[in-house]
Amino acid sequence: xxxxxxxxxxxxxxxxxxxxxxxxxxxxxxxxxxxxxxxxxxxxxxxxxxxxxxxxxxxxxxxxxxxxxxxxxxxxxxxxxxxxxxxxxxxxxxxxxxxxxxxxxxxxxxxxxxxxxxxxxxxxxxxxxxxxxxxxxxxxxxxxxxxxxxxxxxxxxxxxxxxxxxxxxxxxxxxxxxxxxxxxxxxxxxxxxxxxxxxxxxxxxxxxxxxxxxxxxxxxxxxxxxxxxxxxxxxxxxxxxxxxxxxxxxxxxxxxxxxxxxxxxxxxxxxxxxxxxxxxxxxxxxxxxxxxxxxxxxxxxxxxxxxxxxxxxxxxxxxxxxxxxxxxxxxx
Amino acid sequence: xxxxxxxxxxxxxxxxxxxxxxxxxxxxxxxxxxxxxxxxxxxxxxxxxxxxxxxxxxxxxxxxxxxxxxxxxxxxxxxxxxxxxxxxxxxxxxxxxxxxxxxxxxxxxxxxxxxxxxxxxxxxxxxxxxxxxxxxxxxxxxxxxxxxxxxxxxxxxxxxxxxxxxxxxxxxxxxxxxxxxxxxxxxxxxxxxxxxxxxxxxxxxxxxxxxxxxxxxxxxxxxxxxxxxxxxxxxxxxxxxxxxxxxxxxxxxxxxxxxxxxxxxxxxxxxxxxxxxxxxxxxxxxxxxxxxxxxxxxxxxxxxxxxxxxxxxxxxxxxxxxxxxxxxxxxx
Numbered sequence: 042x043x044x045x046x047x048x049x050x051x052x053x054x055x056x057x058x059x060x061x062x063x064x065x066x067x068x069x070x071x072x073x074x075x076x077x078x079x080x081x082x083x084x085x086x087x088x089x090x091x092x093x094x095x096x097x098x099x100x101x102x103x104x105x106x107x108x109x110x111x112x113x114x115x116x117x118x119x120x121x122x123x124x125x126x127x128x129x130x131x132x133x134x135x136x137x138x139x140x141x142x143x144x145x146x147x148x149x150x151x152x153x154x155x156x157x158x159x160x161x162x163x164x165x166x167x168x169x170x171x172x173x174x175x176x177x178x179x180x181x182x183x184x185x186x187x188x189x190x191x192x193x194x195x196x197x198x199x200x201x202x203x204x205x206x207x208x209x210x211x212x213x214x215x216x217x218x219x220x221x222x223x224x225x226x227x228x229x230x231x232x233x234x235x236x237x238x239x240x241x242x243x244x245x246x247x248x249x250x251x252x253x254x255x256x257x258x259x260x261x262x263x264x265x266x267x268x269x270x271x272x273x274x275x276x277x278x279x280x281x282x283x284x285x286x287x288x289x290x291x292x293x294x295x296x297x298x299x300x301x302x303x304x305x306x307x308x309x310x311x312x313x314x315x316x317x318x319x320x321x322x323x324x325x326x327x328x329x330x331x332x333x334x335x336x337x338x339x340x341x342x343x344x345x346x347x348x349x350x351x352x353x354x355x356x357x358x359x360x361x362x363x364x365x366x367x368x369x370x371x372x373x
Numbered sequence: 374x375x376x377x378x379x380x381x382x383x384x385x386x387x388x389x390x391x392x393x394x395x396x397x398x399x400x401x402x403x404x405x406x407x408x409x410x411x412x413x414x415x416x417x418x419x420x421x422x423x424x425x426x427x428x429x430x431x432x433x434x435x436x437x438x439x440x441x442x443x444x445x446x447x448x449x450x451x452x453x454x455x456x457x458x459x460x461x462x463x464x465x466x467x468x469x470x471x472x473x474x475x476x477x478x479x480x481x482x483x484x485x486x487x488x489x490x491x492x493x494x495x496x497x498x499x500x501x502x503x504x505x506x507x508x509x510x511x512x513x514x515x516x517x518x519x520x521x522x523x524x525x526x527x528x529x530x531x532x533x534x535x536x537x538x539x540x541x542x543x544x545x546x547x548x549x550x551x552x553x554x555x556x557x558x559x560x561x562x563x564x565x566x567x568x569x570x571x572x573x574x575x576x577x578x579x580x581x582x583x584x585x586x587x588x589x590x591x592x593x594x595x596x597x598x599x600x601x602x603x604x605x606x607x608x609x610x611x612x613x614x615x616x617x618x619x620x621x622x623x624x625x626x627x628x629x630x631x632x633x634x635x636x637x638x639x640x641x642x643x644x645x646x647x648x649x650x651x652x653x654x655x656x657x658x659x660x661x662x663x664x665x666x667x668x669x670x671x672x673x674x675x676x677x678x679x680x681x682x683x684x685x686x687x688x689x690x691x692x693x694x695x696x697x698x699x700x701x702x703x704x705x
Binding site (some may be wrong): 092093094123125128129132133134135136145147148149151152154155158159170173182201271354 | 385425426455457458460461462464465467468476477479480481483484486487488490491502505568
């Protein structure tokens, strides 16, 4: 069984951990692992240069979660983290005071930046980072090009009434409180999928959209030229998991992103945004939460198999159950 | 009173702290400081790129010591240092396992590298780093060019019987135990003094050679084209303090360096290596330790005013006393 997941950061990481657990249960290899192959195509559009270092937040969230070294309480970063270096950087006036760089996390950033400066590609760096732990999945940055997201936000004090800032400034510093007008991934139109991404999609038995932000996580993955076409051309069924439950985001501020692109913060609206594979869209199937059970019939009418199941990822068991439901509805 | 010091790392830092103290006593400004101006021309030949970061060990030693944040017990680095990030870098296989990067120190390296990557020169970066604390002295990297030292060492296993390595590898990893044949500062012949260095020397009332390594600390400073000429052309007297006491190095492994260039590990031999200003050399005066008092008459015969005083820098008072003796013999 070859499964490809399109994923953003924390939501994608929780989903993928659950998927790995579910695969171990369904397709055990007899040695505590699974015969299933899990490839994760990871969003890189919220990557950034900060303090001269290359940060890849979504990639690191997946890496740390699959390695079991993530901070479950905070929901991001490494467990047992400290901020000794970050305090120094603040004293030097380097970086963003509102963007914490943990000491353990900085080890990753320094290693990654060092390898990039040596001429390695993000994909090669990603492979090297994954060698440290047994992850039970392969992580692929969607592209080796830098497609860092800029956000055009309302700003009454700006001459034009709006200004552009890096996605992380809007998301982390302003907690998405300034109204976003649009999102722009720098140079995404001339980017190409990273080596392995298209082949992985072509060879997949199942393609899954994690419950990640449809606009700034899954959206940029689909926006890299060739990725969307590879998904629609693939023989594998495509199943998505709603990141919206009862009209609210599960985590993060996806509502502010959806509003900017004119999509309602609603489980069925997100499915229609992705579209039915039978109507030139992506989805064969879609999971909504039980709270949104009423919307499934309209999705079925639109050509998307839909089911309502519990979608809160409280722990690895509930995440695994969601992954199991997704596998069932896509392949059943 | 305008004093220029040529200095390497730890020895240079201790001497400069003492000099600052002596200046406060001799030329007080009534506010706890001094009306004397102290400019330090800092060796950059043991700088290095490591883990994608630019390290300037001698500059940082002076910076930390003058700021009072250095580790007095270890003799190098920041007080209260930890190694959280360094442990991570080792796990990633980045950097040199035998070269520790402290967390607080890494803040400096990251800030510096970030500014350098932004296009600032080492001199501009040095100015910015000095703004954090009141140092009572101005630090100037001798050049903005990278002149990292390579050492040619004996290696019976190498086809030619020798091989070249970065100075830090020889110094820190091998503790200078492999016999050094020669030292080479990369591209030093095409380097130029950093902005301000030549003017500072021309305007000086007194030029001092700190008790730093004559071969790999003071040597490269003098090797940057234009610096030696500026010193000999300057109207200021030049006084040096011996880094050798009773035939032994005060700290570090300067003996291994002196041997490589054919200079005896001896206070008077080092003075003759620098040479008398009256004979196209540098020195007007030279301080040796009381243990080397017997050598002063030969130096005086060679045209170098010499005196024997206690040269062990146990604390800031003993260092200040040495600086006072140096001022006296040079200007008296």
